[in-house]
Amino acid sequence: MDGREDDDSARSLGEALFRDILALIHSGGIAPGATLGEATLARQFGVSRGPVREAIRRLQGIGLVTREPFARARIALLDRTAVDDLFDMRVALEGRACALAATRMDDHAITTLLAALERARRRDLGDPDVPPDDFDFHLLLIDHARSPRISAALGGDLYPLLRLYRRWSGARPERKGVAYQEHWQILRAIRSRDADLARSLMEQHIEKARANLMTALDASPTSQPVPAARLPAAPAASSLPAGPA
Amino acid sequence: MDGREDDDSARSLGEALFRDILALIHSGGIAPGATLGEATLARQFGVSRGPVREAIRRLQGIGLVTREPFARARIALLDRTAVDDLFDMRVALEGRACALAATRMDDHAITTLLAALERARRRDLGDPDVPPDDFDFHLLLIDHARSPRISAALGGDLYPLLRLYRRWSGARPERKGVAYQEHWQILRAIRSRDADLARSLMEQHIEKARANLMTALDASPTSQPVPAARLPAAPAASSLPAGPA
DNA sequence: TTTGCCTTAAGTGTTGACAGTTTGTCGGAG
DNA sequence: CTCCGACAAACTGTCAACACTTAAGGCAAA
Structure with a gap:
C-alpha cells in the first residue's frame, strides 16, 4: 500500500x-x-x-x-519519565504564554475568545461523544501571546507529541466539562489583567492534565519501562565555552 | 582560506x-x-x-x-522584537528549570554549587577583565533540574543564539558583580527549598539581563529595523486538527 | 558446549548530478 | 525616464549511487 x-x-x-x-x-x-x-x-x-x-x-x-x-x-518509547519531561516543558511554556496573553490581548480579543469558548462548550456538551473539537482553547491562547518562538515550540513540537501520547493512552472525555470550567477561569483572570493568577491557573490546569495522562498511562498496556528518548543537542555544561549571565 | x-x-x-x-x-x-x-x-x-x-x-x-x-x-536580523521573543522563551524555561532544581537537587549538590560559585566569584573579581568564565551558573543549574527537554532547548538552541546577540551588542563586564550576587540569592532560595521564590528570583535576574541587552542593542550600530526571523513549523491555530486539553 | 573471531549483510553518511523555481538583468515600449 | 516582459543565471529541491560503519550470524578453536 x-x-x-x-x-x-x-x-x-x-x-x-x-x-x-x-x-x-x-x-x-x-x-x-x-x-x-x-x-x-x-x-x-x-x-x-x-x-x-x-x-x-x-x-x-x-x-x-x-x-x-x-x-x-x-x-521513542513513552514511559513516565518522558511524559514528565514533556509536561515540565509544557508547563513552563504555556504558563509564560498565558501570562503574556494577559498582558498583550486587547479587550476585543478576550471577548471574542470568551464567546467562542462558550459556543464550543454548548456544542460539545450537547453531544458528548465524538466531538470534532476543532476549537482549541490552548492553541488560540498561545497565538494571542504573540511569541513566535513559544508558539513554534508548543504548536510545532510539543502538541504533536501530546496528541500521540493521548492517543496511545486513551482519551478521557469525562474530563471535558471540568476542562471547560478551568479554561473559563483562566480567561476570566486574563480579562481582569491578572497575569500571575492566569499563569498559576494555567499551570494547575496543565498539572491536572499531566496527572490524568499519567494514570491513563499506568493502566495502558503499551506503557513499557524502557529507556526514554535521548534528546539531541543537549551538551554537558562543561563542554560549552561560555554562557549567558 | x-x-x-x-x-x-x-x-x-x-x-x-x-x-x-x-x-x-x-x-x-x-x-x-x-x-x-x-x-x-x-x-x-x-x-x-x-x-x-x-x-x-x-x-x-x-x-x-x-x-x-x-x-x-x-x-536572521536581530531587532528588538527578536530579542524580546528570545527572552520570553528563556524566562519561561529557566524559571521552570530553577523551580525544578529547587525540588530535585540534593543538599550535597547545592553545597557543591555554592562553593563553586564562591570560588568563581573570587577568581573573576580578582582580575576583572578577560575572565575565562568556564564556570557557568546557569548551565549547571539547568543540568540539576534534570529535564532533558528543557536542557536541550536551552543549552542546544537558546544559548548559542544568546552568545551571538551578546557578541554583537557588546559584553558588559561591569554587571558581573551584580550577577554573582543574584546567583547567590537564587541558590539560597533553592537551599531553603523555596521553589516559588527561586523561580521568581531567576525570572527577575533574566529580566535584568534582557534590559541590559536591550540598551546595549539600542546603542549598537548593527541593530537594524528589519523583519525578524520567521520561525519554522508554527502552524496557525485553525490549521491543526486537534489539541491537548 | 561455549567463546572468540571473521564474514556478510543491512543501513547510514556522503556525494555528484538533474529538474523546477526564483530572482536579477537586459531590451524595448509607452 | 519609467515600466513591463522575456531571457538567463543562480539556487534550492530531489534523486540515485558510492563509501563507510555497525551489528548480526556463522564457523572454528578451546
Whole structure:
C-alpha cells in the first residue's frame, strides 16, 4: 500500500513527510519502539531518501525519535519519565504564554475568545461523544501571546507529541466539562489583567492534565519501562565555552 | 582560506558544520542579514551540499536563519522584537528549570554549587577583565533540574543564539558583580527549598539581563529595523486538527 | 558446549548530478 | 525616464549511487 498523501500546504516533500510519518505513527501504523529505516520509508512513500532524512531529523528534533550516529532511528518509547519531561516543558511554556496573553490581548480579543469558548462548550456538551473539537482553547491562547518562538515550540513540537501520547493512552472525555470550567477561569483572570493568577491557573490546569495522562498511562498496556528518548543537542555544561549571565 | 575545522566530537559532518557555521557567524565571518547559499558554503568547507543542508536546517530550527520554500537562507536580523521573543522563551524555561532544581537537587549538590560559585566569584573579581568564565551558573543549574527537554532547548538552541546577540551588542563586564550576587540569592532560595521564590528570583535576574541587552542593542550600530526571523513549523491555530486539553 | 573471531549483510553518511523555481538583468515600449 | 516582459543565471529541491560503519550470524578453536 502507498501511504503517500498529497498535502499541498507543505511546499517540500520533507515537510509533507514529516506530517505523514507523524500521522502514520499517530494512526498506529508504526508501533512505539519500532525501528524505522530511511530506505524502507523512502520505498513506502515512493520518494528518495533525501526528504525522508530531513523528516526523520525533524522527528528527532521533537524528541519522538531516538538515534545514535550510525544506528537506525527508533521511535521513542513513552514511559513516565518522558511524559514528565514533556509536561515540565509544557508547563513552563504555556504558563509564560498565558501570562503574556494577559498582558498583550486587547479587550476585543478576550471577548471574542470568551464567546467562542462558550459556543464550543454548548456544542460539545450537547453531544458528548465524538466531538470534532476543532476549537482549541490552548492553541488560540498561545497565538494571542504573540511569541513566535513559544508558539513554534508548543504548536510545532510539543502538541504533536501530546496528541500521540493521548492517543496511545486513551482519551478521557469525562474530563471535558471540568476542562471547560478551568479554561473559563483562566480567561476570566486574563480579562481582569491578572497575569500571575492566569499563569498559576494555567499551570494547575496543565498539572491536572499531566496527572490524568499519567494514570491513563499506568493502566495502558503499551506503557513499557524502557529507556526514554535521548534528546539531541543537549551538551554537558562543561563542554560549552561560555554562557549567558 | 579553508574554514573547515575538524571537531571529532561530532560524528557526522552535518553536526560539525552546524558548529562551524555557528562559529563563523559568531566570529563575524558572516554578517547578519547576509545570504548564505548551500553551494557556496559547501565549496567553502570542502564538503558536499548534503551536510550543509542539514546544518542549515538546524540553524533554521534554532531561529537563526530565515528561509522560504525556494528562497535562499538569510541569517536572521536581530531587532528588538527578536530579542524580546528570545527572552520570553528563556524566562519561561529557566524559571521552570530553577523551580525544578529547587525540588530535585540534593543538599550535597547545592553545597557543591555554592562553593563553586564562591570560588568563581573570587577568581573573576580578582582580575576583572578577560575572565575565562568556564564556570557557568546557569548551565549547571539547568543540568540539576534534570529535564532533558528543557536542557536541550536551552543549552542546544537558546544559548548559542544568546552568545551571538551578546557578541554583537557588546559584553558588559561591569554587571558581573551584580550577577554573582543574584546567583547567590537564587541558590539560597533553592537551599531553603523555596521553589516559588527561586523561580521568581531567576525570572527577575533574566529580566535584568534582557534590559541590559536591550540598551546595549539600542546603542549598537548593527541593530537594524528589519523583519525578524520567521520561525519554522508554527502552524496557525485553525490549521491543526486537534489539541491537548 | 561455549567463546572468540571473521564474514556478510543491512543501513547510514556522503556525494555528484538533474529538474523546477526564483530572482536579477537586459531590451524595448509607452 | 519609467515600466513591463522575456531571457538567463543562480539556487534550492530531489534523486540515485558510492563509501563507510555497525551489528548480526556463522564457523572454528578451546
